[in-house]
Amino acid sequence: MTNVGFVHVAFSVSAIISGAIVLFANKGTVFHRWMGRVYAVGMLGLNVTALMIYRLFGGFGPFHVLALLSLGFIAAGVIPVWTRRPKDRWLQRHYQFITGSYLGLIAALVAEIVVRVPAIRPQSGMMFAAMVIGGSLFVGIIGGPMIERGKRTTLARYMARLTLRDQA
Secondary structure (H helix, E strand, O other): OOHHHHHHHHHHHHHHHHHHHHHHOOOOOHHHHHHHHHHHHHHHHHHHHHOOOOOOOOOOOHHHHHHHHHHHHHHHHHHHHHHOOOOOOHHHHHHHHHHHHHHHHHHHHHHHHHHHOOOOOOOOHHHHHHHHHHHHHHHHHHHHHHHHHHHHHHHHHHHHHHHHHHHO
């Protein structure tokens, strides 16, 4: 593994762990904000290093496009928190884009695992593509509805705390 590959893996492990902690921690707390920063930095490092890896395609490829998309999701999830804009939807946008970025991260992890396990390692480019797409779709089919179910309760709890704080 190259130095860039090692750093890429380190950032990905950091993002996977901190992202899981953020998902399950109480929202709006100092701990949530700090772990969110760790997650955002992990994702930034992960995606920047992904843009430096060319071994698979020998040049700019589909995974580079996904890295740029992931950077966009992180920006779209963080900017509303900083700006509190749009005023009535910033929290929903933050939730949607950050959880979407984490879902994409887990899809990438599953795709990486399915193409690296020796017993099922794909032998052709078509099989590689099918396994990556299949693993990612599996994560989306399972994770997407879980995120949507959690959205209402998570946002309602946090909005109630914000309202109480504003009234005090």
